[in-house]
Amino acid sequence: MSRRAFQVLPGFNLTLGYTLFYLCIIVLIPLSAVFLKTSQLGLSQFWDVVTTPRVVASYKLSFGASLLAAAINAVFGLGLAWALVRYSFPGKKLVDALIDLPFALPTAVAGIALTALYAPNGWLGSALEPLGIKVAFTPLGVLVSLVFIGLPFVVRTVQPILEDLDTELEEAAASLGARRWQTFRHVTLPILLPALLTGFALAFARAVGEYGSVIFIAGNIPMVSEITPLMIITKLEQYDYTGATAIAVVMLLFSFVLLLAINGLQAWTEKATGRNR
Amino acid sequence: MSIQVQNIHKAFGDFVALGDVSLDFPTGELVALLGPSGCGKTTLLRIIAGLESADGGRVLLDGEDASDTHVRERHVGFVFQHYALFRHMSVFDNVAFGLRMKPRSQRPSEKAIRTKVHDLLKLVQLDWLADRFPAQLSGGQRQRIALARALAVEPRVLLLDEPFGALDAKVRKELRRWLRRLHDELHITSIFVTHDQEEALEVADRVVLMDHGKVEQIGTPEEVYRHPATPFVYGFLGAVNHFSGHVDGQSVRVGDEVLRHAAPDLKHGDEVIAFARPHELDIVTDLAGTDGVPARVARVLSFGVTARVELDGLNGATGQHFEVELTRERVEALALQEGQTVRLHPQRLRVFAR
Numbered sequence: 001m002s003r004r005a006f007q008v009l010p011g012f013n014l015t016l017g018y019t020l021f022y023l024c025i026i027v028l029i030p031l032s033a034v035f036l037k038t039s040q041l042g043l044s045q046f047w048d049v050v051t052t053p054r055v056v057a058s059y060k061l062s063f064g065a066s067l068l069a070a071a072i073n074a075v076f077g078l079g080l081a082w083a084l085v086r087y088s089f090p091g092k093k094l095v096d097a098l099i100d101l102p103f104a105l106p107t108a109v110a111g112i113a114l115t116a117l118y119a120p121n122g123w124l125g126s127a128l129e130p131l132g133i134k135v136a137f138t139p140l141g142v143l144v145s146l147v148f149i150g151l152p153f154v155v156r157t158v159q160p161i162l163e164d165l166d167t168e169l170e171e172a173a174a175s176l177g178a179r180r181w182q183t184f185r186h187v188t189l190p191i192l193l194p195a196l197l198t199g200f201a202l203a204f205a206r207a208v209g210e211y212g213s214v215i216f217i218a219g220n221i222p223m224v225s226e227i228t229p230l231m232i233i234t235k236l237e238q239y240d241y242t243g244a245t246a247i248a249v250v251m252l253l254f255s256f257v258l259l260l261a262i263n264g265l266q267a268w269t270e271k272a273t274g275r276n277r
Numbered sequence: 278m279s280i281q282v283q284n285i286h287k288a289f290g291d292f293v294a295l296g297d298v299s300l301d302f303p304t305g306e307l308v309a310l311l312g313p314s315g316c317g318k319t320t321l322l323r324i325i326a327g328l329e330s331a332d333g334g335r336v337l338l339d340g341e342d343a344s345d346t347h348v349r350e351r352h353v354g355f356v357f358q359h360y361a362l363f364r365h366m367s368v369f370d371n372v373a374f375g376l377r378m379k380p381r382s383q384r385p386s387e388k389a390i391r392t393k394v395h396d397l398l399k400l401v402q403l404d405w406l407a408d409r410f411p412a413q414l415s416g417g418q419r420q421r422i423a424l425a426r427a428l429a430v431e432p433r434v435l436l437l438d439e440p441f442g443a444l445d446a447k448v449r450k451e452l453r454r455w456l457r458r459l460h461d462e463l464h465i466t467s468i469f470v471t472h473d474q475e476e477a478l479e480v481a482d483r484v485v486l487m488d489h490g491k492v493e494q495i496g497t498p499e500e501v502y503r504h505p506a507t508p509f510v511y512g513f514l515g516a517v518n519h520f521s522g523h524v525d526g527q528s529v530r531v532g533d534e535v536l537r538h539a540a541p542d543l544k545h546g547d548e549v550i551a552f553a554r555p556h557e558l559d560i561v562t563d564l565a566g567t568d569g570v571p572a573r574v575a576r577v578l579s580f581g582v583t584a585r586v587e588l589d590g591l592n593g594a595t596g597q598h599f600e601v602e603l604t605r606e607r608v609e610a611l612a613l614q615e616g617q618t619v620r621l622h623p624q625r626l627r628v629f630a631r
Contacts, residue, residue: 171328172361172423174348176375177430186378190365272365 031252037245049246054222055231061139062228063254066207069146073203074196077154084155085162099156102149107212114145115216137219142227145213150203157199161192193269201262208255278339278433278466279304280325285334287320287490294320295331296490302434305464307457309471309481313513317490318470319438325468326436327351338433354427354465358439360419362411368422369407372397375430397425400459417448421455428463437469441476449473453480474514478502486510508629511552518558518599518621520551520570521631529628532593534570536623548631553623555602560586561620562611569620570594574613584608591618 038046049055083089084096102110118125118135125136135141165188173183211229218225228251235244280302287295294317302308310318323329325336327348335344343351362371372394376385385393398404401421411419420440427435440456441449457480460467471477477484478498486493486501486509494506505511512519522531524547529536536551543549561569572588575598579585583602590597599621603611613619 166359166361168357168359168361169363171348172355172357172363172426173374173378175326175328175351175353175355176378176426177349177352178374178378179349182378186374187363 034245034248034252037242038249040242041246046246049243050250054226055228055247057223058226058228058231059250059254061142061225062208062251063258065139065143065146065227066204069143069150069207070200070204072143072147073150073154074200077151077199077203078158078192078196080151081155081158081162085159099152101152103152107149107210108216110148111145111213111216114141114148114213118144118217136217137221137225139218139225141217141219142214142225145217146207146210149210149213150207153202153206154196154199157195157202158192161195165191190269190272194266197262197266197269201259201266204262205255205259208251279337280434280466280468281337281340282321282325283335283337285321285324285331285336287317287324287329287331293490295324297334298487298490298492299334300485300492300495302466302468304466306482307460307467307469307480308483308485309469309477310485310487311471311474311477311513312487312493314472316487318472318487321487322436322438322468322470325434326353326355328355352430352433354424354430354432354435356420356423356427356435356437356440358442360411360416360423360443362419362423362426364411366410367407368398368403368409368411368414369394371411371422372426372429374426379430393429397429400428401425415448416444417452420444420452424459432465435465435467437467439470439472441473442471449476456480478514486513488513505552505627508550508552511627511629516555516600518553518555518601520553520594520597521549522551522593523548524628529626531570533567534593535567536570536626537568543628543630549628550631551623551626551628553626555585555600556583557623557625558599558601559622559624560601560603560611560613561622562613562617564618564620569622570599571618571620572599574615574617574619576615577608577613579605579608586613588619588621 041049080099084092084099115136116122118128118141120126120129120134120136122136125134128135133140135144169187169191170183173187178186209229211227211233214227215230218227218230220226220230228247232244232247232251235241235247282298282300285295285298287293298317298321300321310321312318320329324331327336327343327346331344335342337343338346338351338353348355363374366374373390376390376393379385395404395407398407401424403418403421403425406414406418406422411422414422424437424440437456441452444452453476456469469480478501481498483495484498484501485495488509494501494510496504501510502514505514508519511517520529520531520536522529522536524530524543524545525535526545527537529549529551564571570593571591572594573591574586575589576587577584578587582605584605584607586601586603586608588599588601590599601621
């Protein structure tokens, strides 16, 4: 007695088939090639390549800075989205359009611009130098450029949810005696959290894979400010293709596990906030 | 607790939402703010709650000036038209919200909260839904939960903004009676906003009629229905026929026709508007004379306890529609035909100067 549920727009077979085919061509085959190439190395050789101190230092920088940048973007992106949705101010449309700029800008342009700005003789760099803060050619510089390229993700994922969020909910909370912080903590934030996590995950994923904007400002000092994608490029330039793919494999696995964890967290919050029942 | 508003003024840009409104809401009464949309009733309710601030005037709660008190400190329960339940919390957590947000020194123990929430859920007859989420409830259930949530913090007054506006007719009627019973049990001073005259007349102890940011009339449902003070109230409450003309001695002249009235305070020649309810009009088939307004029978609806006759005005009342309610016997005695010309005689006429 199994009857298929009626759907207005049919096409399960078509869409699933297309999805799998597309994923195979665009994502899985290239990725499996990475694994295939890597398998030319023996296990001990592989381990040696991916655990060289210089490479390990680059993992720490890449993943650490990416997580930190995504977290910074989550906080300030939420603030930006809030200001754009809740208030009207002169130039609001302009600000709204500016937010997407990091999407459109060639990453190298962003990198060069940031470097020029933060270099010891740049506008901001020269102002920060006397304070003992060095941005360009340090891990801090890497962080700055990762924050720059990740910002739109959080703003654009949180914005529509905020627009749908009724101010009546906040009014109801206030009339029940909740203070401002309590209202935000117990009413607004739980509703925004799934979108915020999505934005965080996207910003993180983008930051991990970022190359163009980072290499200019990073200075690429071994053990200090080298990111993992740079290590891969370096290997490629030395015609060490298997070494490059080995590092890529580690990066892929790391990223996959982290993204899986973030998605799991997001599913859990959605369930806890009663949306997925 | 009593509520008083004094000389409240509020404008949104050029639009005056409330123009110098003063009202008294005595302790323990259930008052309806009734009026068409845009009349300022919701704005007034939100100003009393502290969700909106007035441009001028004062709100007194229990005789104390609360104009500058934050909504959080006013201890008013507010119920929204679209419920405003926290969708990420269970029904239980929604109702417990106000208690859990209290400062630690005033917060009841988790056990006391549980008892209180279950008592409230029993009061609104939804104890069995405690673990559900708002999305799983019907509209009527959601509004009852919203009411339980508002009552949890023991508000001094209860303010309801079109509480049944988003519900279908049957549930509306049920909830209306239920709200009245609940009020009789709790005796908490309550104000509810509605644009549905039947709802206001049926539920409230007292009705405040508003139009264009002004109070038109205040009174018991009986008073405002029986003795409307202004043309607006007459027209807003119940079906009505109106005639426009001018005063001519002891009658109102509509075109060449004459309607008798008894309003001695009107001067000869005054432009007036006269009202009669459908049951206050009689139909006569004798067309001689100038007494009464001529009209053509458009439809005779005689399926109810009383019969309703719809007519189109003629001569001085051309373009107007009239509705007359008669007993079935009277309609049968008249043997009205559709298209027939008759005269309308008001038995009772309320005349207002224009």
